[in-house]
Amino acid sequence: MTVDRSIIRRLIAQCDPQKPLEAGSPLYVPFDKDPSVRGEQACIDSLRRTIFDAESPTCQLFTGFPGTGKTSELLRLAGQINNAPPPDCGYVLYINCEEYIHRFFPVSVTDVLSAITYCVAREADRLEKTATPPGETYLRQFFDSIRRFLPTSAHLQPKFELYGLNLMLELRNNRTIHDEIEEALRKRFQDFVRECYEEIGRSLKRIRKAIGSRADRFIVIADGLEKIDAMNESQRESIENSIEALFVAYGDFLRLPSCHVIYTFPVWLRFRTAQLGSVFAREPLTLPMVKIHDRDGNDFAAGLDKMYKLVACRLEDPERIFGKDPVAAVRPILTATGGYPRDVLRILRNLLQNEEQFPVAPARIERAIKNVRQTYHDIILRTDAALLKEIADTHRVPTADRDRLRQFGQLFARYLILAYRNGDEWFDLHPMVRGAPALMDQFGDAAP
Structure with missing residues (x-):
C-alpha cells in the first residue's frame, strides 16, 4: 500500500539524525532510566551534580559521537535547571559554538572566549530590553579594543558600522x-582575557538584576566544539594541535x-x-552507545x-512502515547499528x-543496511586491521605505545569503534565494520 506523502515528509523530518531534540520533546526516549542502557548514571546527572555540589564556579568537559544524543541531553539539562523551583534552579x-567558530579551521582560546563573552553580553542586553540591538555595545568595545593593534594593511575596515x-x-x-584579529589579540592576550x-x-x-536570584547559579553550555575537524588530511595535524592546545595548554x-x-570537545582528544x-572540575564525560549486546x-x-522505542516514537505507527510484526522487521537494523x-x-x-x-519488504531493509555498511567499508584501510583485531579481542584501549593510542583515537573518531558502559567502559567494533575486505588478512573469511 502507499502512505500519504504528507505523513512520509513528517516522518522523514522526525528521523533526521542531525537534528537534536528540544527539552520536553515527545520523541525523546529515556535511555538512562527504567532501566539505564548507557551506564549506571546519566551523564547530565553527573554534570548537574558537579555544579550543584560546588562552592565555586566549575568547568566541565563532555563528549560523545555525533548522533548519540549529546546535544539533546544538554538541552534537557538546561531545561531541568531553568525550570526547577528554588533552591535547585539556575539560569542556563x-x-x-558552530555559529561563531568555523568547524574546519584551527580553533584558539580567543575564539572561544570572544564568542562566550559576546553571547553573555547579548543575553544581558536581551533581558534588559535595551534600545540598541542585543550584543552591539560589546561588539563596539571589542572592535575598538583591537583596531589600534591592527597593522595599517589590515583588511578590517576602521568603521564598526561596516x-x-x-x-x-x-x-x-x-x-x-x-587571522588579523587573532594576531592583534595575541599581542595583548592577558589584557584580552581579563577584559572578557x-x-x-x-x-x-545585569542579568541578576533583570531576573533575580535564579541567575545566582549561572551556567554556560558551550556546545559544538566537538565538531571541529579537518576538511582534508593535509589540515589534520594543525586542527588537532589547535584543539589539544585549547583544552590542555589553555585549559586554565x-x-x-x-x-x-x-x-x-572532540571525542578523539580523550586518547x-x-x-x-x-x-x-572533574574527569571528562563521554556519552556511550546504547548497550544492545555484551x-x-x-x-x-x-x-x-529501548532502541525499538526510539524507532516507534519517530515513526508514530511502526506497523504502517514495517508490517504486522515491526519488532522483528526492525531487529536487523538495530543489530547492524550496534x-x-x-x-x-x-x-x-x-x-x-x-x-x-509499505510495509517495507525484508529485502529492501537489508539493502538499506547494506548501503550504509558500504560507507563504513569504504573508509577502512588495511593498516587499520591489526588494531581493529586487537579491539575485537580485548575490548580495551591499546596501551602498548603512543602511536597505537593515537591510531585508536582516529578510528574512534571515524565511528569504526564504539564505546559502551556496563560498570567499566569497554569498546567494540561497529557491527558494520565486520566483514570489510580490508580486514580479511587479520580475520580471514570469517570476519569478527
Whole structure:
C-alpha cells in the first residue's frame, strides 16, 4: 500500500539524525532510566551534580559521537535547571559554538572566549530590553579594543558600522580578517582575557538584576566544539594541535571566574593526552552507545527494547512502515547499528525517502543496511586491521605505545569503534565494520 506523502515528509523530518531534540520533546526516549542502557548514571546527572555540589564556579568537559544524543541531553539539562523551583534552579545560557567558530579551521582560546563573552553580553542586553540591538555595545568595545593593534594593511575596515552585528560572522567565515584579529589579540592576550572576564562579570550582574536570584547559579553550555575537524588530511595535524592546545595548554583560561561552564570537545582528544581532566572540575564525560549486546556478543534485551522505542516514537505507527510484526522487521537494523542512534535514524530516513510501497519488504531493509555498511567499508584501510583485531579481542584501549593510542583515537573518531558502559567502559567494533575486505588478512573469511 502507499502512505500519504504528507505523513512520509513528517516522518522523514522526525528521523533526521542531525537534528537534536528540544527539552520536553515527545520523541525523546529515556535511555538512562527504567532501566539505564548507557551506564549506571546519566551523564547530565553527573554534570548537574558537579555544579550543584560546588562552592565555586566549575568547568566541565563532555563528549560523545555525533548522533548519540549529546546535544539533546544538554538541552534537557538546561531545561531541568531553568525550570526547577528554588533552591535547585539556575539560569542556563546555551551557546551553539558552530555559529561563531568555523568547524574546519584551527580553533584558539580567543575564539572561544570572544564568542562566550559576546553571547553573555547579548543575553544581558536581551533581558534588559535595551534600545540598541542585543550584543552591539560589546561588539563596539571589542572592535575598538583591537583596531589600534591592527597593522595599517589590515583588511578590517576602521568603521564598526561596516560590520555591526555581522562582525562575529566575519570572524567565523573570513579567514583573513580572523587571522588579523587573532594576531592583534595575541599581542595583548592577558589584557584580552581579563577584559572578557570583566565583561562577563558585568553582564551577569545585569542579568541578576533583570531576573533575580535564579541567575545566582549561572551556567554556560558551550556546545559544538566537538565538531571541529579537518576538511582534508593535509589540515589534520594543525586542527588537532589547535584543539589539544585549547583544552590542555589553555585549559586554565576556559574556566570562567564568575559562572559555571560546560564545554563539548572532540571525542578523539580523550586518547591524546592524560592531562585533559587536570584543569577541570572533574574527569571528562563521554556519552556511550546504547548497550544492545555484551562483550561476548550476547543480546542485551533492555537495550534492544529501548532502541525499538526510539524507532516507534519517530515513526508514530511502526506497523504502517514495517508490517504486522515491526519488532522483528526492525531487529536487523538495530543489530547492524550496534546501539548507535544516528545510524538507526539514518537507515529509517533512507527507507522513508526511497520506498513507495509499505510495509517495507525484508529485502529492501537489508539493502538499506547494506548501503550504509558500504560507507563504513569504504573508509577502512588495511593498516587499520591489526588494531581493529586487537579491539575485537580485548575490548580495551591499546596501551602498548603512543602511536597505537593515537591510531585508536582516529578510528574512534571515524565511528569504526564504539564505546559502551556496563560498570567499566569497554569498546567494540561497529557491527558494520565486520566483514570489510580490508580486514580479511587479520580475520580471514570469517570476519569478527
